[in-house]
Amino acid sequence: MDSTTVSGTGDAFKGQAVLVPDLLQPLELLLAELTAAEREQAPAASRQGRPTERRCRQFVLGRCAAHAAVRRALAGQAQPSCIEVLTGQEGQPVVWVDGVAGAACVSITHSGRLALACAWTGTPEGRRAGVDLERLRPVDVAQSRYAFSRRERALLARAPEGPRLAGLAAWTAKEAAWKALWPAQGADPAEVEVWALNLAGGQAVVRAPRGGSRLGVRVGMTAGPEGEYVFSVAR
């Protein structure tokens, strides 16, 4: 298991990030890492080679990353066997420690064969955090009208790193901010707009919906089983 640490913004808002690659071990071994309640929530993967198996593997890897991130965030204050990360009513991951929810918050993402989770304690009331990860691949998302507003497309067209990398990075920034704003992010993800992107400096700024506040997003690169990945952490 590979791991990295993410620092917060200087206040008590510290996060722990953990990356878990898919080493193609048998699915049963991965599932054994989860609690019974977590296994019940895993997407069914009854037949080898079905598309659902990929989804199930990603889910399990994400939960494994979340467990490790929560353990680090709690700094030994909880026995690993007492930690559960269950899916909440709105689809959000909820951390349970000894049967009590809310000791930490966690955000989970995966792309290809890599999962990333970040866990935080001491998050101010009503404030969350979000992460997103994408494998670097030749996609032309930067000019997609579905993914980005006109203003964002203009910003990405000018990015010194080129529209491909900038497009992927901006997408992760947007997704991470979307998760961080939950449950007040509004109905339309298009309203979460990337306002500035500085890949060299590892930063992006995302504007919340309806002229709301601006979120700082950390943008970085990491290596994984299928090459390089770009990730964002919004807080």
Added chain:
Amino acid sequence: MTREEIFAVIQANIREIIAGTKDKEILESHSMRDLGADSLEIVEVVSRSMKQLRIKVPRTELFEVRDLKGLLDVFEKAAAKGQ
């Protein structure tokens, strides 16, 4: 353009973009998440399909789509408007 023709375009793009779906049955009842897609792969399938079908759909309508049947409904409506 018939619903079957629109679905054929979507299916072809899913098979090309979402790993592990090349030889799989893709039904209207599936969602792209069920098929193992991440958020960006969904964007790629939708964007490429709209381009090939020469249709434009407001983003707000697309974000309400939950499965391939919903996507087909939206695309079919947009294609009918363009005729």
